[in-house]
Amino acid sequence: GAVVSQHPSWVICKSGTSVKIECRSLDFQATTMFWYRQFPKQSLMLMATSNEGSKATYEQGVEKDKFLINHASLTLSTLTVTSAHPEDSSFYICSAPGLAEETQYFGPGTRLLVL
Amino acid sequence: AQSVTQLDSHVSVSEGTPVLLRCNYSSSYSPSLFWYVQHPNKGLQLLLKYTSAATLVKGINGFEAEFKKSETSFHLTKPSAHMSDAAEYFCVVSRQAGTALIFGKGTTLSVSS
Numbered sequence: 337g338a339v340v341s342q343h344p345s346w347v348i349c350k351s352g353t354s355v356k357i358e359c360r361s362l363d364f365q366a367t368t369m370f371w372y373r374q375f376p377k378q379s380l381m382l383m384a385t386s387n388e389g390s391k392a393t394y395e396q397g398v399e400k401d402k403f404l405i406n407h408a409s410l411t412l413s414t415l416t417v418t419s420a421h422p423e424d425s426s427f428y429i430c431s432a433p434g435l436a437e438e439t440q441y442f443g444p445g446t447r448l449l450v451l
Numbered sequence: 452a453q454s455v456t457q458l459d460s461h462v463s464v465s466e467g468t469p470v471l472l473r474c475n476y477s478s479s480y481s482p483s484l485f486w487y488v489q490h491p492n493k494g495l496q497l498l499l500k501y502t503s504a505a506t507l508v509k510g511i512n513g514f515e516a517e518f519k520k521s522e523t524s525f526h527l528t529k530p531s532a533h534m535s536d537a538a539e540y541f542c543v544v545s546r547q548a549g550t551a552l553i554f555g556k557g558t559t560l561s562v563s564s
Contacts, residue, residue, distance in 0.1 A: 444494035
């Protein structure tokens, strides 16, 4: 079946630095990808919709200047957390819609810890 | 707007006993509904989905769910729990095909021997 990968799976960074997370669809093309954030013991919250060839669409309350999204190709979307702070520490998950009706493929997630 | 409410944050069962995880939905039109499972330190896995076909949906690992429009419910059941079923379960609704999913708050299932 279709696979979505994320890299890195774990990242620890210092406060104030930027971190880039990659989301790749390995054997299918995705003109759209979704980025979610999951805090400990909480549910997944949609952050933004990444669109190949156009600007990302951000959910209300998500700072687009802080969470930069680039959909560079039909198989790659990147999320850059700029000037990261401890409160940005979270589990970031991407997904991509598949060809079958109502199918979504999720990446394994990236755990970010900002010190 | 669509939303889902998982009625229990934590459910504990004994191995071999039935599992019931409750979910109610709110939608202005016929929704697509899903149950996903998340094991510790692992990615999300689709258990089953309802997309306006049969109201009783069978999924993987012996799970099934019934879509009841009159009750706006989509409860997840399994006749006999296994230790490996211990995980976080999410009831999810789709805005429309190909768009982002809306997750419930999750239910932690604990299974004791």
